[in-house]
Amino acid sequence: MKINQKLFFQLGIVILFFGLIGILINNLTINLIRTGLGINFSWLFKPASFALAEHPLPYSSSDSYAWALFIGWLNSLQVIVSSLLLATFLGILVGFARTGKNSLLGIISAGYITIIRQTPLLLQLMFWYFVGFLGLKDNVLIHIKDIFIISNQGIELSGFKLSSEFSALLLGLSIFTSAYIAEVIRGGILSVPRGQWEAYRSLGLSERKGLISIIIPQALPAIIPGLTSQYLNLAKNSTLAIAVGYSDIYAINDTIINQTGRAIECFLILLTSFLLLNLLISNSMEIINRIIINSRKYN
Amino acid sequence: MEPVVVAKNLTKSYTKGLRALDNVSLTVNQGKVLVVMGPSGSGKSTLIRTFNGLETFDKGELNILGIKVDSTHDEKKIQKIRRRVGMVFQQFNLFPHLSILENITLAPVNVQKRRRAEAEEYGMYLLNQMGIDSHAKKYPSQLSGGEQQRVAIARALALKPELLLFDEPTSALDPERINEVLDAMRRLAEQGMTMVVVTHEIGFAKDVSDQVLFMDSGKVIETSPPNIFFSNARHERSRKFLNQLDKH
Amino acid sequence: MTLIIFLFQRLRKTLFSNLSNSIISLIFILIISLVCLNTFRWLIFKANWTVVTSNLPLYAFGSFPPNERWRPATWIIILFLLSIITLFGPGWKWLRKNLLISWVATIPLGLYLLYGGFGLSPIMSRHWGGLTLTILLTACSSLLSLPLGIILALFRQSSLPLIQKLSSFYIDVMRAIPLIAVLFFGQLLIPLFLPVGIEVDRVWRAIFAFTLFVSAYIAEDIRGGLQSIPRTQIEAANSLGLNQFQIIQLILIPQALRIALPALTNQSIGLFQNTSLMAILGLVELLGVGRSILANPEFIGQYIEVYVWLACVYWMVCTIMAVLARHLEQRMTINQANF
Numbered sequence: 001m002k003i004n005q006k007l008f009f010q011l012g013i014v015i016l017f018f019g020l021i022g023i024l025i026n027n028l029t030i031n032l033i034r035t036g037l038g039i040n041f042s043w044l045f046k047p048a049s050f051a052l053a054e055h056p057l058p059y060s061s062s063d064s065y066a067w068a069l070f071i072g073w074l075n076s077l078q079v080i081v082s083s084l085l086l087a088t089f090l091g092i093l094v095g096f097a098r099t100g101k102n103s104l105l106g107i108i109s110a111g112y113i114t115i116i117r118q119t120p121l122l123l124q125l126m127f128w129y130f131v132g133f134l135g136l137k138d139n140v141l142i143h144i145k146d147i148f149i150i151s152n153q154g155i156e157l158s159g160f161k162l163s164s165e166f167s168a169l170l171l172g173l174s175i176f177t178s179a180y181i182a183e184v185i186r187g188g189i190l191s192v193p194r195g196q197w198e199a200y201r202s203l204g205l206s207e208r209k210g211l212i213s214i215i216i217p218q219a220l221p222a223i224i225p226g227l228t229s230q231y232l233n234l235a236k237n238s239t240l241a242i243a244v245g246y247s248d249i250y251a252i253n254d255t256i257i258n259q260t261g262r263a264i265e266c267f268l269i270l271l272t273s274f275l276l277l278n279l280l281i282s283n284s285m286e287i288i289n290r291i292i293i294n295s296r297k298y299n
Numbered sequence: 300m301e302p303v304v305v306a307k308n309l310t311k312s313y314t315k316g317l318r319a320l321d322n323v324s325l326t327v328n329q330g331k332v333l334v335v336m337g338p339s340g341s342g343k344s345t346l347i348r349t350f351n352g353l354e355t356f357d358k359g360e361l362n363i364l365g366i367k368v369d370s371t372h373d374e375k376k377i378q379k380i381r382r383r384v385g386m387v388f389q390q391f392n393l394f395p396h397l398s399i400l401e402n403i404t405l406a407p408v409n410v411q412k413r414r415r416a417e418a419e420e421y422g423m424y425l426l427n428q429m430g431i432d433s434h435a436k437k438y439p440s441q442l443s444g445g446e447q448q449r450v451a452i453a454r455a456l457a458l459k460p461e462l463l464l465f466d467e468p469t470s471a472l473d474p475e476r477i478n479e480v481l482d483a484m485r486r487l488a489e490q491g492m493t494m495v496v497v498t499h500e501i502g503f504a505k506d507v508s509d510q511v512l513f514m515d516s517g518k519v520i521e522t523s524p525p526n527i528f529f530s531n532a533r534h535e536r537s538r539k540f541l542n543q544l545d546k547h
Numbered sequence: 548m549t550l551i552i553f554l555f556q557r558l559r560k561t562l563f564s565n566l567s568n569s570i571i572s573l574i575f576i577l578i579i580s581l582v583c584l585n586t587f588r589w590l591i592f593k594a595n596w597t598v599v600t601s602n603l604p605l606y607a608f609g610s611f612p613p614n615e616r617w618r619p620a621t622w623i624i625i626l627f628l629l630s631i632i633t634l635f636g637p638g639w640k641w642l643r644k645n646l647l648i649s650w651v652a653t654i655p656l657g658l659y660l661l662y663g664g665f666g667l668s669p670i671m672s673r674h675w676g677g678l679t680l681t682i683l684l685t686a687c688s689s690l691l692s693l694p695l696g697i698i699l700a701l702f703r704q705s706s707l708p709l710i711q712k713l714s715s716f717y718i719d720v721m722r723a724i725p726l727i728a729v730l731f732f733g734q735l736l737i738p739l740f741l742p743v744g745i746e747v748d749r750v751w752r753a754i755f756a757f758t759l760f761v762s763a764y765i766a767e768d769i770r771g772g773l774q775s776i777p778r779t780q781i782e783a784a785n786s787l788g789l790n791q792f793q794i795i796q797l798i799l800i801p802q803a804l805r806i807a808l809p810a811l812t813n814q815s816i817g818l819f820q821n822t823s824l825m826a827i828l829g830l831v832e833l834l835g836v837g838r839s840i841l842a843n844p845e846f847i848g849q850y851i852e853v854y855v856w857l858a859c860v861y862w863m864v865c866t867i868m869a870v871l872a873r874h875l876e877q878r879m880t881i882n883q884a885n886f
Contacts, residue, residue: 027741104576115858123823239725271720
């Protein structure tokens, strides 16, 4: 295409795009005037007047909406980070079981992966919450001398309490994500050429030593990007907290919209919160990636 | 008779100092075969790719089949040239998602707007000429390298071009497959096709070419008829190059 | 007999090759047999399956009027038959060529059967539900998001900076937001952005929200496909005199779709699972039916039966989709033209 032709084409699409946006915004303002809402953020500093079951920082219903949103963001962060750790741990176990030599373990982990991946996360969360915790017979599952208790009140580990909502969410998200992480790990391990296996075996290295010092370092560059995208998915999936009644950032936005009707403002707030969360996760993973690359200077 | 290719002082620089083409001038007349030789990185591929506008150049003038192009790289003129010039690549570059026959009829149907039945008939004729008409319904990945390259030649011929460009057509082939492609090219030359061929195949250059152009670091070192070039090259650098080729 | 010995030897080799391996194997065999035994006992003796068996039509069709249930039933049976023909049907060329068209045609057919009109009694979309609605949401959203995703991918690869920036912005923002937020705000905001007087029902609002969301992901998959096409393909097409639009249409898109096919089928399997989110946003699709049945005093507390049953249904459909997809990929690699 000639330069002026390119400009023309580009201009056409941009005009079309902004025309469409213009019409949409025009409709929006008409609708907002009709419903008498308008867009402003001053409501953020009015008292929220709803209670939150879980708050890592002090919170009462007389605190502002903005504070409630911040608490929600912290709650999200809390569940995301803890599920991320648990999911990684489980995922590594399952991933290695899937690739390992023991065929029984291989079959079990393959079964685990297909069941978890082929059913909706929301269904799994509801299962863990309504069946796993609320549905416990006699309200207690495990009770070891007040040190470790699993009951319909949640999980308690020597005085440290996790609510049943948090526990169900943690369990559901971790198990769901672990199946995907296992596949990422397996893909990474399989991406190492077969010759590398033959090489360390021919050098007389033990299986364990070979795996740790030869295979895993080479698999990591393929694993890290996959892990990052699974972590980002985990963060997004954590918004299903609303289904089990855990007050994460999305659930609090939902409550606020029901109270105030401020849908557009809340949408922008949620968008910003998630852009922040995503930045946080992808930047941390980038740092980890750089550490790994720097610690092993191989080409 | 109008020459098919006239290049005047073509110059193309990549980064500072490095010249891919340095003041290259040449002429190819109707029905003649020009073989371009030179070490890798000498600019021979760049040169042949300017002829159908795959590469731009900074200075100089090009006249292909009477269509003049300069450094402004006028898309319309280049499009006109491409309709009359065929090209065969080192890596064949067949379209993997299309069958052999579809590869060949793609341009006639979409560029020349010919009827599909007519294009297919001519495509089958070309495949027959190349000795691979039994593969028409297959896909490129099912063919050997030599067969794929012959399909690529048929594809280039489908537009009934007045000039054929070959960019190292045998370099990616197994040694035992090279001759089937060279034979096809020989037959084309005998039929009077004007061709510019970048190649290292001395035998082909000796038998088929009318002129050999030797390039090094973007410059034309010499242009001679093959009998002179291969027995008694005028330049030291040409002789050195030929010596090295012989050793391989 | 030799087979049994062979199996036994293989088992010994893989399960009991050394001491630690043997111990792990034994422990797992023990755990599995316990789990299997208990599950079996529960399935047969303890579970009360009436919550499933007495509500089968609800799971399939939601609150679709009982006299008209044959309409969604016909649709699902046609889809099922088409899957079987695709998988096991003969390889006749005319059949294979028309299969793709048939699959696409099932969507308007389904909409007609559900909506009614033209001889069928009209039925409002709020009566749609169950597996029918789940499949409809998946099918419509997939069909709409594919072209949008292709356009977005092409724009993002475009050399025109403004278009490229706009498309990148849309894709990156969409991929940063959780799906449930997109669906929720879709329900809330789509009416706000439309002129006064034009109403879009909940089902279509959901389909549009899914389309907006999934197309961003599809765009990235297709962009991956576009990027892995070697530049020499474009050169070859250029040297044949094809123009830019012909290159995009005849060379780039077909190849990118082929490369992205596994990722695309994963997207639509994911989409099928994610339609379950509409259960907490006011549609009575498959999971929604489960929730409304559990809210019925007659079946209160029978969570396990309902969830296990629903998990089986989701698993079955996902597996069928995955098998169809793998079949499609294999057909494409063996015979690149028709699937």
